[in-house]
Amino acid sequence: MNSNIWLLTFADAISIATTLILASLGAIITERSGVINLGVEGMLLMGAVTGFIVADGTGNLWLALFAAVVVGVVLSAIHAALTVGLRANQIVSGLAMVIFGTGLSQFIGKPIEGDPLPVIIRPLELGWLSDLPFVGPVVFGHDVFTYLTWVAAGGASFYMHRTRPGLLLRATGDAPATVDAQGGSVAHIRWVHTMVGGALMTLAGAWYMFARAAAWNQAATTNGIGWIALALVVFASWRPLRAIGGAVLFGFSLQVPFTLQAQQISVLPPTIVAMFPYLITLAVLVLLSTPRARRLLGAPKMLGQPFVRDER
Amino acid sequence: MKRRKVIAAAFAAAAMIVAAACGGDDAAEEVTEETEAATEETTAPAEDYSMVKAAVVYITTPGDLGWSYMHDLGIAYMEEQLGIEVTRLELIPEGAEATAVYDKLARDGYNLILGTSFGYMDPMLEVAAKYPDVCFQHASGYKTADNMGNYFGAMEEARYLSGIAAGAASASGKLGYVAAFPIPEVLRGINAFTLGARSVNPKATVQVAWTSTWYDPAKEKEAAESLLATGADVLGMHQDSSATGEAAKAAGAKWVGYNSDVRAADFPDTWLTGPVWNWGPHYVKLGKDVAAGICDNSPYYGTMADGMITLGTFGSSVSQETQDLIAEKAAAIIDGSLLPFTGPIKDNEGKEQIAAGASAALGDLLGQSYLVEGVIGSAKG
The missing domain is CATH 3.40.50.2300 (Response regulator)
Incomplete structure (x- = not known):
């Protein structure tokens, strides 16, 4: 039985990483354009609650995920309007998105509190692959979205580093003035990538709702995963493929407190172990706040800076 | 430029205010309105x-x-x-x-x-x-x-009875229990559940997973899954959501609820019973x-005798024999002839806590800080 629970821990770490990868992928794409959206937690919650409500009404998972994506686009468009259009402080607007998303999701989620999930995302049946020892449950025991997420991370990496629009995206984050001088539209690029990033964040929330959570439970539904996703961006030094590894690591540390309890391993109280991912997140967010550390970690050079042509 | 920044800041501030209002006050007002409507319909009381x-x-x-x-x-x-x-x-x-x-x-x-x-x-x-x-x-x-x-x-009375249903339903003798915080109320519940289970299945063990939350369905579900992975085939719980039931259902295991039995119908095959408040x-x-x-x-x-505590409805998988046994024990609890915490009771570190023939006083029950023999887990969380 001992190996059984560790298997479950690894499998769960990879499963939970799906949300982290999707959300941090959204944040990476947004931040690469020079816009920082701290509202991930609020976006996850809005994605989760929208998905639940639409699935409750229609019984259709795809419609639910689509609705979540639409909400993500709308919310991040508000962020883009404030920060790109009106050049407001990105940190303040992002924090407002967290509070707005949390409050609004609580409000519209009131009637579905505690209800059973209308649809559940289940792992794929992959025949003999699923029956392989260890690899079966850990690698081949997931739902289709987990695998699509890996593909998406690969796709995002290819897009950023191997295509012309991707080059423009990176240039917009590093040297928007150059993009502007070459005739590119900084505002256009920032708008589009902020909205695509936002869609990935709400999609992450909706997936978490249907695949991991047991019920809608207001602000506690996502348990601070959005903040972890933000830390993961730094951890992955703004590279999509590195986010996969980091996400599994964070996923493991989210999962391991119960495993240690079940295995009667009491090196540290489980409550302390459960703090680890958040402690790392705190440390990373503090690091992120100094320009020097950001440069060292490979952050987009103009991250968080509104682009103003005449003030160049 | 300056002016645009001011407008933007005002926008952000407005968004925050709206969000705060949505989160708190609106919800409270809504509830009050509902209750107003409800009271108007009821007949006027005599006094x-x-x-x-x-x-x-x-x-x-x-x-x-x-x-x-x-x-x-x-x-x-x-x-x-x-x-x-x-x-x-x-x-x-x-x-x-x-x-x-x-x-x-x-x-x-x-x-x-x-x-x-x-x-x-x-x-x-x-x-x-x-x-x-x-x-x-x-x-x-x-x-x-x-x-x-x-x-x-005295939820422990109904917990004891639900433990009988759990012990009787377990084939492996391995039970699990998703628990919130290691405070006397919860420890007492785990202990009563374990004593009930071991009264019909003397070799049964109850493994505890602490979640450090009263209400967090995602976390409770993960805790339940970790218990199921260790081989538990029946789960009990002390949480405010039915996430334990969702995990048990997915794994084909049985479970015992808590607080209410309104969701029993959602788990036709896996619900055993649940201690309920009134x-x-x-x-x-x-x-x-x-x-x-x-x-x-x-x-x-x-107590069960005065009706504040009851045992909820039985699931279809609970045999008539077990239901009869539980009814018999419930009657004994109500008439005072059965006290679940009657010695000899040892804790899970081997120390005698209640001597043979003695039964725990209410004060001792309310301050209970140990887990009984048969529980796998720490009373310190």
């Missing part, structure tokens, strides 16, 4: 209790279909019986925020203020000292004052007391 201005504070929301849901049923019963309307406040965190909430309720002229979470005890005590004319009543705690009583119930009659009594100018500050501990 006038309109001088009773009551408010109740919940840690979660009645939407949890668990702890707060059952309190809310009790409050609705009180409203109907007394012909009053009760103000409900939901999602109030324990600690400093609770103190401010209780202070505000007392200032607003409520004369019966109810709090239903353990962590409200000290905030209520603090505020009660400032408002001697207001009657405070706290569920699940142990501190009282001249104008503050407490009320709770707060209504006590709330009616507290309301009538206040109308008579009394604030009963003696601790009230409800």
Whole structure:
């Protein structure tokens, strides 16, 4: 039985990483354009609650995920309007998105509190692959979205580093003035990538709702995963493929407190172990706040800076 | 440029205000409106209790279909019986925020203020000292004052009975228990459940997973899954959501609920039974007391005998034989001939806690800080 629970821990770490990868992928794409959206937690919650409500009404998972994506686009468009259009402080607007998303999701989620999930995302049946020892449950025991997420991370990496629009995206984050001088539209690029990033964040929330959570439970539904996703961006030094590894690591540390309890391993109280991912997140967010550390970690050079042509 | 920045800042500020309003006040107002509609429909009671201005504070929301849901049923019963309307406040965190909430309720002229979470005890005590004319009543705690009583119930009686159902249903003899916090109330519940299970299945063990939360379905589900992975085929739980049931259902395991049995029908094959609260009659009594100018500050501990505690409906997989056995034991608990905590009882570190033939006094039960033999896990969380 001992190996059984560790298997479950690894499998769960990879499963939970799906949300982290999707959300941090959204944040990476947004931040690469020079816009920082701290509202991930609020976006996850809005994605989760929208998905639940639409699935409750229609019984259709795809419609639910689509609705979540639409909400993500709308919310991040508000962020883009404030920060790109009106050049407001990105940190303040992002924090407002967290509070707005949390409050609004609580409000519209009131009637579905505690209800059973209308649809559940289940792992794929992959025949003999699923029956392989260890690899079966850990690698081949997931739902289709987990695998699509890996593909998406690969796709995002290819897009950023191997295509012309991707080059423009990176240039917009590093040297928007150059993009502007070459005739590119900084505002256009920032708008589009902020909205695509936002869609990935709400999609992450909706997936978490249907695949991991047991019920809608207001602000506690996502348990601070959005903040972890933000830390993961730094951890992955703004590279999509590195986010996969980091996400599994964070996923493991989210999962391991119960495993240690079940295995009667009491090196540290489980409550302390459960703090680890958040402690790392705190440390990373503090690091992120100094320009020097950001440069060292490979952050987009103009991250968080509104682009103003005449003030160049 | 400057002007645009000002506009943007104003936008952000407005968004925050809207969000804050959506999160808190609107929800509270909505609930009050609903209760107004409800009271208008009920027939007028014989006596006038309109001088009773009551408010109740919940840690979660009645939407949890668990702890707060059952309190809310009790409050609705009180409203109907007394012909009053009760103000409900939901999602109030324990600690400093609770103190401010209780202070505000007392200032607003409520004369019966109810709090239903353990962590409200000290905030209520603090505020009660400032408002001697207001009657405070706290569920699940142990501190009282001249104008503050407490009320709770012997859930261990029904937990013991549910343990019998669990022990009888387990093929492997390995049971699991998703538990919130290592406080006496929860420890007592685990112990009673284990004693019940071992009364029919002497080799049964109960493995505990602590979640450090009362209400977090995702976390509770993960804890339940970790227990199922260690081989448990029946789960019990002390949480406010039914996430344990979702995990058990997915794994084809059986489970025992808690608080209410409203969701039993959602788990036709896997639900065994669940210990259930019935707060209504006590709330009616507290309301009538206040109308008579009394604030009963003696601790009230409800039982199966007085109806505050019951055992919920049985699932289809519970055999008639087991149901009969449980009915027999329930009768013995109600007439006082069966006390679940009767020695010899050893803790899971081998130390004798209750001597052979002795039974635990209520005071000892309320302060129980160990896990009995057969429980795998630590009483310290």
